[in-house]
Amino acid sequence: MTPFHLIPEALSPAECDALIALCQGHEMKDAGLVRQTTAHQIRRAELSWLDDIPEASWVMDRMIRLVAEANRAAFGFDLTDFLESPQVARYGAEREGHFDWHSDIGSGQVAAKRKLTIVVQLSDPADYQGGVLELRPDSNIREVERARGTAVLFPSFVLHRVTPVTEGTRWSLTLWTHGPAFR
Template sequence: MTPHFSIPNALSPQQCDDLITLIAAHHLKDAGLVRGTTAHDIRRAEIAWLDDIPEAAWVMDRMISLTAQANREAFQFDLSDFGESPQVARYTAERAGHFDWHSDIGAGQWAAKRKLTIVVQLSDPATYEGGTLELRPDSNVTQAPRARGTATIFPSFVLHRVTPVTAGTRWSLTLWSHGPAFR
């Protein structure tokens, strides 16, 4: 199995701009919540859930299509649904934005069902420094592509992180597909 699957141009630059503009116009919330406490040493970012923004409904259709393509071509997991809203995150240098090593599966109603994680790079990589999505599927660390509009899809159990943003702002879109427990 491949550690991750990339789809270049999953979203056009205009779609990335439209999504950032739409999210920036809404109230972003602190995303430092981990296991019931605010833990900025683990994650420092601001997020918005797209289900709360009716004008962003088009995103879900695109994400479903991308996930189906990646699953068909690379993973062939038993997927059943998308029980969670897509999430847009903003990582800024002013806040030392980052997300330390973690996996997207675990205890809880939704995390226990996650099978694939899809992350779309919304920012132009020339507008920020740091903020690299790194994956650690084994003892090796790989970097996800930074090209704007690229979707990176990987099993939700793979350890990954976003390195600290040292200049500018990194925007990303994340969604998880669900399915029955791995067997």
């Protein structure tokens, strides 16, 4: 199995701009709030959920098609649906935006069914420093391509992080596809 799969130009620069603008026009919530306690040492970002933004419905249509093609080409997982809203994250240097090592599969009815994680780079890499998405599918750490509009797909059990943003702002789109438990 491939540790991750890249899709260059999953979104155009204009589509990235449009998605960022939609999220800036809606309230973004602090991602450091976990179970009513602050966890900024783990994650410091602001989030928008696209289910709350009707004008962003086109994003799911695009992602469903891309995920189906990538899964056939690289993973062959048994996928059934998307149970969670896609989220757009803003990692700003003013807050040292980051997300420490974690996996996206976990306990709970929804997280336990996550099979593939999809992250799309919305920002131009020249607009920020740091903020590198790193994957650790084995004992090696791999940096993910930062080209604007590029999507990376990887099994949700793979450890990954976003290093601290030291200048500017990094925007990304994340969603998960679900299916029966791995066996």
